Amino acid sequence: MATVQQFDTILKNGRVVDPVNGTDGQFDIGIRHGKIAVVSEDIPNERGDDIIDASGQIVMPGHIDTHAHLSSPQDRNVDRSYGHPMLVESGTTTALDLAGDPTLMAEGMRRRGAGLNVATLMGLVPHMTISEDDPRPSIIRDVIADVKTRGGIGVKMLGGYHPFTPEASADVVAAANEQLAWVAFHVGSKDSSSDMTGLREVPEITGKGRLHVAHINSYTRGMIDEPHEEVNEALAMIEVMRSQWVTEAYLAQANGTNGKCDENGDVIYNVMQNCLKARGYPTTDEGVKAALLDGYGSALIERGGRVVMVTGQNAVDIWESASTDASLSFPVNPPTSAFSLATARYDDGTFKVDAISTDGGSLPRNVAIERSMALVAFGALTMGEAVTKLSYTPSRVLGLLNKGHFSEGADADVTIVNAQTGKASMSLVAGDLIMLNGRAIGKGGTWLVLDEGVAAAEASDLAYEVMNLENSKLYANWN
Template sequence: MYDLILRGARVVDPLNGLDAVADVAMENGKIAEVAPTIAGSGREEIDFTGLVVQPGIIDSHVHLGSIWGSPFGPKMLAMAGVTTCLDMAGPLADVLDNVPQYGAGINMAILQYASPPFTFKTSSPSESEMVELIETSLAEGALGVKLLGGHYPLEPKVSSLLVKTALERRAYVAWHAGTTENGSNINGMREAVEMAAGRPLHLAHINAYCRGAVKPEMEECAEAEDLLIANPNILCEAYVSPKNGTRLTCGPDGKILSKVTGNCLRRFGFSEDREGVRAALLAQKAFVVYDAGGYSDLMTGPEALARWEAAGTDVGGSFNVNPPLPRIELARAVRPDGAFVVDAISTDGGCIPRNVILSQGLSLVKLDVLTLPQFVQKTSLNPARMLRLKTKGHFSVGADADITVYDFATQTPVASFVAGRRVLWKGEVVGKSASVICTERGRAAIEARGMKAVTVDPGEQVERLKAV
């Protein structure tokens, strides 16, 4: 007798070529059987007739560090139907320290930020400083490191050495493109692709380089696709929200610290300083991330201005800077060999309030930009492969029983399971703690914290699957 059988939903599992009404059985946290009708009864059964059941949603670009908004990231992701996520900046200790209180039963991989002014003292750290940061992060349970070049750039030769140093140590490396020479735009993207020199680099949110900062946005989009097709070693995602995420912090001289915030202010015609942020908030072009009582939300206008001032300008923020057409094009584009150009659909959400994979991503299916199996491929199967998680992203017998259940009509999550256990149930997050996806070198540190370690090898090659 199986532990749990989910009955009657439309089950979409692109790896196994399944898109049909079926039953899904789980046993000991694994998928035990998927069939049109499973005979007998489970110890427990749930009827999901009329809903979609897919392998658990994996958001391959989120933020869990409370400096980016709040400690509520895991819960906000779980509420949105996400079962696994890749955190794209840490800080590692902050994210892990918050798991006992704020973990929501999801799986998380964490990349430690490798950028001044945080983990490096200057914008030209030495190779030994880099090695120390990388080794320490892996030993403490990070999957790898993230370069925040777009926000806090390093010199090109330093960025290049950092990527090389981290990849040689089989760390997972992600880069928000940008150096002291090139910004967070298509030129920065081209530079980052060149610096990866054929190694497996995760280039963050491709849509961020196709906002029309250098050339018309669709020309940038075409160039981004050409770069990705010519450099299949680059793994990547693009997000579907119009909103970005940044910080609105100003330095002692009144100038804005983040280059991305500077770009946004300039784009909307404001100065890149304290006065510019003030005007942008009052003009409702800039948004402030705030604690809405157990989750984060965005606000703008005079109240947002008051919060920003009360916090001494040091708050997370957002701007509506992602034009729609590049987001659609990057979701649908396919390589000459049949694989998607952009591997995954992400959100850059987490504690930044835009966990919109279902609420906005499913619109791509309704617009015929993607089929539902393709949507599942880009929100679960492909990101599982990026993270080298062989037992996630599909419903083969023995795979992890990570499942997201949703209502296609309303684009809202209904339930989720991680390793067969309920995480989202009846509109509430009932999951606790977290499983941490890390390298073998971080297992002891994660287990010492009382969490489950799921180990992978980011140095492994990723073989791309054709779009279904």
């Protein structure tokens, strides 16, 4: 007697969009043991232990966010671990925590985890996570090796906040490449700023190496030239560096920054200075205060287990009670830049900017999926292209070969999107529901580590998976 395969879960009647397999139409998906078992036109209900009705909804491989914030070596008034439920509620299933600390991320995942897969980069903060602001190559090497044993996959340079010299920045790229560790760059050095002047230095800093150039849209805000001119210049640079860079851009207008001022009342961080200059405010504590009171800027605060933005006197109170060292946000990202960077293609149809990210998580701007769906509604992306930028390409970027598609045996990470609202309504990781009707219901998560981080992951009691960056686009054809 032939045995009929039984499934743990069947996703019924959704519009399944899986561009790499050429699928876009109404199908059922059978899930077994956390993996995709079959995608088929009709799977009888009796073959599933659980049935999820996805009628009228878009069923796509889970969103992989290549730029999110779930931990921070310098957490102050906002605990980044709130980003776990916030990302999950926007439909994300896997995230790269871009400037955190692996030990803190793991603690946050235990405390507030909501079922995400997370890999963490450590932010390089002088006198905090690295001993000095002009580190020698041997120091950089040791810091990167240590991050890997603590479960991180690499490091991020925070040029808009803690810039190194161009030479030390190049040393960071080289040291990370040598160890096959991830390396991301919020551009800017001691010779430049967090804008096009910073981006123009990056080809030389990259040398013959490999680099993740973070949030391209953050350098095309019109600080030096007109936004569209900056977009064109950035895209031309990306084309030249095509085989060496991975890139992402986000679709939110709101940025994230910090309002810290020195003892003279001058704004310390370059990103914050730019936010003020963009609207003609002085780069002083008085300028920050006026920008918050005018409703231009917002402060971030935890409310009900999520991070929200407040403005006006409330925001000033938060900023002052943090002695100015508070997380703030300004709507400085031009939609025109975001649109151009999200949709720019080469002649062969592949996208110039690899991925659509959030740069969110604990920042309340997790709009990658809903704004990508708006681009689909507008006709700027096909549905298949949106899924390519949200899921498939990010999976290749990170070398997560079992994600980003619904081939048999792939991880059953799924984002289900309401076709009317464009917002995620449900998601699954490894076949388990982690979000339902916009509420996070998952717990914990899966820590993505390198081989060197296995001992740390074992000791954490968290579920973990080992990544191999040799499979990543960052290190494609390396050596």
